[in-house]
Amino acid sequence: MAAVAQCVRGALRPRYPLLSFALRTSPRLLCAATQQKNTGQNLEEDQSQSQNEHKVEPSSAEKMLTEEKAKLEEQVKEVTDKYKRALADAENIRQRSQKLVEEAKLYGIQSFCKDLLEVADILEKATESVPKEEIKDENPHLKSLYEGLVMTEVQIQKVFKKHGLLRLNPVGAKFDPYEHEALFHAPMEGKEPGTIALVSKIGYKLHGRTLRPALVGVVKDA
Numbered sequence: 001m002a003a004v005a006q007c008v009r010g011a012l013r014p015r016y017p018l019l020s021f022a023l024r025t026s027p028r029l030l031c032a033a034t035q036q037k038n039t040g041q042n043l044e045e046d047q048s049q050s051q052n053e054h055k056v057e058p059s060s061a062e063k064m065l066t067e068e069k070a071k072l073e074e075q076v077k078e079v080t081d082k083y084k085r086a087l088a089d090a091e092n093i094r095q096r097s098q099k100l101v102e103e104a105k106l107y108g109i110q111s112f113c114k115d116l117l118e119v120a121d122i123l124e125k126a127t128e129s130v131p132k133e134e135i136k137d138e139n140p141h142l143k144s145l146y147e148g149l150v151m152t153e154v155q156i157q158k159v160f161k162k163h164g165l166l167r168l169n170p171v172g173a174k175f176d177p178y179e180h181e182a183l184f185h186a187p188m189e190g191k192e193p194g195t196i197a198l199v200s201k202i203g204y205k206l207h208g209r210t211l212r213p214a215l216v217g218v219v220k221d222a
Contacts, residue, residue: 124202127149175216186218198217
């Protein structure tokens, strides 16, 4: 200790004569300063170590939170996808149901219309079977009967049209397998092949859907 004090006094004598004098008069002051310095260094080291420990702990916690956040985000994404798919499925079901309801409204009378078509056919045949030359004032009963049949036929066609039921009388039109049913094919002069030359039975469409195809004769190549 005396040697250390002597070396320090020798080093400080040229620059700090007062400090050298204090160390010469009180060697204990140097020991106290050295101990205080060491204590300060130890405190700084402890604080630095404590700060490092505190830094390590939050990084571990942050890592756990990050992992938990990633899991939650993945779950949210999965639930969102399922929710969107469920919405899409529900919308598709709603649209299909609405379409079925609309079709039921439009075509619910389909079977009833088919039965009425037979009545319309009978009325048409009845009016066609009456000889036109016999419809005179001399035959008032026949004339009244014929006029009543014609009026009934006109009225029933109005009712059909009101409910979307339209006649198909495709003479001269192109043959359409979705609307016509060919009874025969025959060559005819002056007629284009593939067109309809004769309608044996009138067809009907209900709201654009063929209810009964027209029975026709089709022109073919000679």
